[in-house]
Amino acid sequence: MGIDKKIKAGDVRAASRLIRDIEDSIPAAKVTIKSIFSLTGKAQVVGITGSPGVGKSTLVDGLIEASRKKEKTVGVLAVDPTSPFTGGATLGDRIRMQRHAEDPGVFIRSLATRGSLGGLSKAVGDAIHVMDAMGKDMVLVETVGTGQQEVEIIHYAHTVLVILVPGMGDEIQAIKAGIMEIADIFVINKADRDGASKLQRELMAMLDMSRIAPGGWRPPVITVGSSFKPDDFEKDVGRLSATILEHYEYLVKSNLIGDRLRRKTIHELNEALRSSILEPVLRVLVSTGELDRMVERLLSKESDPCSLAEEVAEKYLQGCI
Amino acid sequence: MGIDKKIKAGDVRAASRLIRDIEDSIPAAKVTIKSIFSLTGKAQVVGITGSPGVGKSTLVDGLIEASRKKEKTVGVLAVDPTSPFTGGATLGDRIRMQRHAEDPGVFIRSLATRGSLGGLSKAVGDAIHVMDAMGKDMVLVETVGTGQQEVEIIHYAHTVLVILVPGMGDEIQAIKAGIMEIADIFVINKADRDGASKLQRELMAMLDMSRIAPGGWRPPVITVGSSFKPDDFEKDVGRLSATILEHYEYLVKSNLIGDRLRRKTIHELNEALRSSILEPVLRVLVSTGELDRMVERLLSKESDPCSLAEEVAEKYLQGCI
Numbered sequence: 063m064g065i066d067k068k069i070k071a072g073d074v075r076a077a078s079r080l081i082r083d084i085e086d087s088i089p090a091a092k093v094t095i096k097s098i099f100s101l102t103g104k105a106q107v108v109g110i111t112g113s114p115g116v117g118k119s120t121l122v123d124g125l126i127e128a129s130r131k132k133e134k135t136v137g138v139l140a141v142d143p144t145s146p147f148t149g150g151a152t153l154g155d156r157i158r159m160q161r162h163a164e165d166p167g168v169f170i171r172s173l174a175t176r177g178s179l180g181g182l183s184k185a186v187g188d189a190i191h192v193m194d195a196m197g198k199d200m201v202l203v204e205t206v207g208t209g210q211q212e213v214e215i216i217h218y219a220h221t222v223l224v225i226l227v228p229g230m231g232d233e234i235q236a237i238k239a240g241i242m243e244i245a246d247i248f249v250i251n252k253a254d255r256d257g258a259s260k261l262q263r264e265l266m267a268m269l270d271m272s273r274i275a276p277g278g279w280r281p282p283v284i285t286v287g288s289s290f291k292p293d294d295f296e297k298d299v300g301r302l303s304a305t306i307l308e309h310y311e312y313l314v315k316s317n318l319i320g321d322r323l324r325r326k327t328i329h330e331l332n333e334a335l336r337s338s339i340l341e342p343v344l345r346v347l348v349s350t351g352e353l354d355r356m357v358e359r360l361l362s363k364e365s366d367p368c369s370l371a372e373e374v375a376e377k378y379l380q381g382c383i
Numbered sequence: 384m385g386i387d388k389k390i391k392a393g394d395v396r397a398a399s400r401l402i403r404d405i406e407d408s409i410p411a412a413k414v415t416i417k418s419i420f421s422l423t424g425k426a427q428v429v430g431i432t433g434s435p436g437v438g439k440s441t442l443v444d445g446l447i448e449a450s451r452k453k454e455k456t457v458g459v460l461a462v463d464p465t466s467p468f469t470g471g472a473t474l475g476d477r478i479r480m481q482r483h484a485e486d487p488g489v490f491i492r493s494l495a496t497r498g499s500l501g502g503l504s505k506a507v508g509d510a511i512h513v514m515d516a517m518g519k520d521m522v523l524v525e526t527v528g529t530g531q532q533e534v535e536i537i538h539y540a541h542t543v544l545v546i547l548v549p550g551m552g553d554e555i556q557a558i559k560a561g562i563m564e565i566a567d568i569f570v571i572n573k574a575d576r577d578g579a580s581k582l583q584r585e586l587m588a589m590l591d592m593s594r595i596a597p598g599g600w601r602p603p604v605i606t607v608g609s610s611f612k613p614d615d616f617e618k619d620v621g622r623l624s625a626t627i628l629e630h631y632e633y634l635v636k637s638n639l640i641g642d643r644l645r646r647k648t649i650h651e652l653n654e655a656l657r658s659s660i661l662e663p664v665l666r667v668l669v670s671t672g673e674l675d676r677m678v679e680r681l682l683s684k685e686s687d688p689c690s691l692a693e694e695v696a697e698k699y700l701q702g703c704i
Contacts, residue, residue: 092689095687095689096687096689096690099684099687099688099689100684100687103684113434229550323682324678324682327678327681327682327688328674328678330681330688331674331677331678331681331688331691331692332665333688334688334689334691334692335661335664335665335668335692335695336657336661337689337692338689338692338693338695338696339660339661339664339692339695339696339699339700340656340657340660340661342696342700342703343656343660343700343703344653344656345703346702346703347656353649353652356652357645357648357649357652360648360651360652361644361645361648363420363421363424366416366417366420366421367420367648367651367652367654367655368413368416368417368420368655368658368659369417370652370655371652371655371656371658371659371660372659374656374659374660375659375660375663377702378660378700378701378702378703379660379663379664379699379700379701380699380700380701381667381698381699382663382664382666382667382699
């Protein structure tokens with residue numbers, strides 16, 4: 063059986079291997095990704111984002127549980143920011159989630175950011191495709207940090223959850239810093255802590271001020287209590303899970319799903335172009351030693367980066383400059 | 384007088400305009416950047432990074448003050464994360480810093496992340512060059528967020544400050560998440576808060592465990608008290624300022640400065656190549672409507688992104704595929 067057929071059949075080993083190959087930029091992975099592309103587009107992709115320490119993994123674990131109760135299958139992709147030096151994932155504390163390891167309806171993988179050439183974004187997109195092609199009903203993508211990376215999740219997700227906790231300092235500042243507009247659902251986690259209702263009030267006030275089109279989606283603010291009180295936690299996460307499905311239904315009913323799909327597609331094409339256009343040129347420059355010579359010329363201030371890059375473009379591009 | 388001469392002479396208006404043009408990707412800016420490149424490489428570039436709310440702007444303000452006392456001139460570049468939708472900078476609260484606006488030895492500008500094509504990194508590098516060419520002794524680059532962006536600052540900075548505050552949740556997790564290795568100096572800000580000494584102990588323990596080469600630089604941990612007690616704050620920031628200079632002296636004495644310079648140069652060349660190779664192709668695809676047609680083919684699952692990108696590469700690349 064070909065790898066694409068295995069993936070379609072939900073083969074965990076084939077899927078894991080493919081995701082590892084995607085992460086390591088193994089050329090063969092490209093061929094498989096091509097062959098499974100037509101199987102994709104069925105899963106609801108949910109981005110889960112927030113600063114380190116807000117409890118994303120715990121929430122993801124709760125959401126897996128809630129989905130399984132509705133007999134929905136789930137893929138989870140944890141995107142780890144990685145040191146540019148060590149090259150390995152550093153967050154290993156997803157032990158709790160491992161209790162789902164035996165459940166064939168759940169597939170959990172993490173993805174580390176290895177290269178510095180911005181390949182992560184493409185790898186995330188491809189790994190989502192793998193889980194989608196496996197037939198998972200929902201793909202949860204957990205990202206860490208509040209930088210560029212988070213904002214990128216909107217290119218892939220149908221629904222974006224922004225997780226906040228009370229008392230982490232200037233949450234509202236964090237929200238203002240570009241992440242307000244990407245949220246489809248706000249989650250106040252650890253909502254039994256001091257400051258939860260203040261945070262909720264501030265969020266509500268901010269939403270009141272933001273322009274929402276008539277009939278548009280106003281991001282709900284869902285509070286989730288401590289996971290140390292399992293019953294309450296389960297109830298809260300159940301509510302969150304229902305809201306996630308509601309958002310998808312809203313997208314479908316309002317025809318906005320087409321816009322999101324188009325946005326995803328354009329982004330994906332951009333990433334593929336970067337890989338097919340820029341990387342071959344870099345490979346030639348490295349293998350011929352030309353890159354080293356250019357660096358020496360720059361260090362001696364003999365030339366500047368822009369002029370050198372233009373020389374390269376003249377040599378390797380045709381029909382567009 | 385040409386713009387390059389004006390920049391060299393420290394003309395604030397010319398420099399501001401050039402940075403704005405860099406941000407807006409105005410083609411003419413490229414020509415000026417080329418002409419000032421040979422003037423660059425003299426300033427100490429200091430990256431200042433940490434989660435929103437840790438007090439980066441207040442520290443930058445203190446560092447400006449400390450540098451001016453030593454009669455050093457300072458450039459400040461505040462990198463704002465921007466909503467992918469609104470396209471404008473969202474953090475306007477740098478009012479305090481504005482008291483330096485009248486001081487000709489201080490030049491403060493902010494840079495927003497506009498495009499989604501990853502142009503920010505290149506813009507940051509170019510804006511640093513402008514301040515460097517103006518003759519500023521030190522360029523402070525303030526970045527927000529804990530994602531990709533922060534890790535990128537190492538490509539531009541000689542010295543990276545990672546700012547933490549007590550009681551923001553899992554600081555240590557944040558540190559582990561890739562930013563540990565980029566820090567040359569740790570700063571515990573708002574160190575009069577509860578938990579400061581615990582945080583300091585944890586940082587020290589982590590540094591004890593990390594391998595530092597004999598004669599290597601062990602990142603010092605500097606505590607800075609509240610800016611509401613001006614005398615203490617000034618003393619603490621004075622210490623920080625001295626440590627920043629010490630780190631630069633260390634780089635020079637140990638010859639590591641050459642490695643950092645090489646790393647900066649390679650990164651800059653990569654960015655320039657992306658701009659000169661990828662962007663012309665995208666421009667042609669957009670202007671001929673080819674991009675739209677490709678998106679339609681993808682939406683109908685007629686083809687996949689990778690195959691389409693390869694077709695484009697075959698058409699526009701020569702001599703490297």
